[in-house]
Amino acid sequence: MKNYGLEKYHKKLVREASIKSVMSGAIIGFSLMIVLSIVFYFMAFNGIWISLITGIIAAITASYLFRKFKYITTLKTTAQKLDSLGLEERVVTMLEYGEVDNIISQKQKQSAQEKLVTVSPKQIKFTKLLKLSVTLSILFILAILSVTLSTVEAYNRENPPIVEIPEEEKSEEDKLIEKLIEDLRNIVDTADVSQSLKDDLHLLIDNLEQQIKLDDTLAKKIARIEQTRREILDRIQQENAEKTTIIDELITHDTTSELGLALETFDEQVITDTINDLIDEFLELTIEEMKDFVDLFEEEIETSIEDADIKNPSLEEDLRALVELLRSLIPIVEGDIPDDVSDEVDELVEDIMESIGQETPEESLEEEIDETIQEAIDELLGEEEPTDPDDPDDPDDPDDPQDPNDPQDPQDPDDENPGTGLPVTNPTVIDGETEFSNEQYQQMLDELRALYESNQITDEALIEMINNYMNNIEIK
């Protein structure tokens, strides 16, 4: 079929068809994305990539199909389009009869071409393009919204958002609590304990954070933090107590058990005597027996060092020095009298005493915490410690009302802090429920704030602050 100069019009229609196909395909793609996003939204499934890729594939496929089967452009459609511009079917007739060889057909072709030159390709307007554009724009916006909502919803369900209060909105109290909890976490992180215990303790701190949100006063919050802190320290200490030292390990072996028992006494004289006895018994052996003994002794010391949970490099060196001392006593010829090693033994014992002095357990953390603080904590939290009726120091024991050493006894005339540790009788002052509003509390709070702001607050300072506060409470 001849084109009769319709090419320029045809190209424009091809362009229009291509644009419409792409737009229609995009509409299909976006629609699919919306549908998938809605499904994923209700499934709480993060399928952003599935939505996007499926949408793109659908759009491309649909565009191709639209172009191939719907927006078809041929010379005939071009002719029909031109005729619709007022050419009164001249162009379609020309396409059909242009090749017929008679005067009327030729006249018709001539007439059609004369009319055709009056039509500019610009006169061919894209039809339905606005409708498609509006639809596409709406679907585009909806697709973005639905994909975003679906993704955010899925993400939020997977990772519940942590609502952090902006720094400027946090009160001084919140900052203080935050700092105290952070300190607790630092204690756990720096403690020389197993990872499982660290995980447990962090979980404990997480629970503490949840519980604190329910507390209505700062004092209760601080008390709860302190209680948790004590528990943490207890558990750290408990795990450390279960660890074995080199001395414990020495006791378990034959050749080193006496030495281990001596070291356990931490008595310098006992240790010196034990080492001297060991040397004396050693010197009574034959050379071969000496060698065997030294080897066995050395082996058991090394095993003890290796098996000990708590290392003590200094003691390790001393024990190795003892082995070398024994080895130096082995004579070359049977009957040789070894040198006097008493000075060396004294020196060695002195070193050992220094070394085992390092291994002395640290002062119990339990002791660090004043009993008054514990009582204050219990009061603040409204918890009652189980009382031991036989405990003479029990302040709640009615059978022991006149403990002269009890600083919390109101009957004690020397008690400077008569309110401390006693049951609170005036709930307006402290009852574990209502807000603190007295001067002492305010003073404590101010001081805590000041300390916090100067970054000087520590656990000890906190304990001290609570202690002072509790000592100043007036029971009416």
Added chain:
Amino acid sequence: MIKEENLKQFEKQIKDIFKQIGRDLIGQEEVVEGAVIAMIAGGNVLLEGVPGVGKTRLVRTLGRVFDLPFSRIQFTPDLMPADVTGTNIIVKDDKGNSKFEFQPGPIFSNIILADEINRATPKTQSALLEAMQEHTVTVMGVSRKLDEPFFVLATQNPIEQDGTYPLPEAQMDRFMFKLIVTYPNLEELGRIVGITQVTMGETADKVCNAEELLLMRKVAKEIPVAQDVLDYTMRLSLATHPDSEVATQASKKYVRYGASPRAAQALITAGKVRALMDGRFNVSYGDINALAKTVLRHRIRPNFEAITEGITTDMIIDQIIGELGKSTEAKLTQASTENKESLNKDQTEPVEEKSKGIFGKKNKK
């Protein structure tokens, strides 16, 4: 073989025809155009109008302009078929022997004015059937060919229905056009009255003879029609049938019987003439739409609902064209596949599902 001078002659003669008719007939341009188109296309015309609006004068003028013999038959209830076709009568020859000899009736002419055709009985009306379609007359078993061109121009009065016999569908279908002759407007009436004061004579001159008219018909037949236009014409004709696959809402609601295939033939034939008269060498949708009422109005039988609602056949045709116009664009798009199967499939789709197209816009104009 049509030559260029034939086209030029056609163009010139058409101008002259309208010019000469205009000398005798004031106004009624659409009726005149319809009558001329029908004469060139070879169709018959039914003129409907009240008395005194120029029906008979139009026929006489056409006869003079085309230089064709003209017969007028005044149809009355007692008119017999033989009065129209002619009959065998006993005559004596030169030797005095009696013999039957055919005496031609008034139908043996080129232009027949069947005045008030609905006043004759159906029997007499049917005497015209063969003549109008086959251009032959059969009397006593002998068929006689009528002279070409043959053209019946019947009139009927729409207001005096007492004692009339409505034309049967078969008779109606043989009229290419039904033209409504209306009252002249004030200006036209003024001109008519002015002419009457000067002279009562008819002054139109001859423009062409029978041979030239036949040549014009031949030229018009050569006008090409695009397949799209043919498809549309077929759809338009078929859409008047309420039960057809392309029936429109209007035809489904208001039409009892639709147009026959002669309607589609008439639309194409007359469309070619109209296109050529318009200086075009192809038939457009516009030609078909312009001729639709004159071709279809007497071929569509409205149903009871249409009659009670006062819906005329012209209104129905307008609605059908409007609805089909909506389907045109869809059809055009579909046709572009150059796949006959898909085109046929598309044509069977309900028209109400189609979108608005160029035809709808044209019709609105």
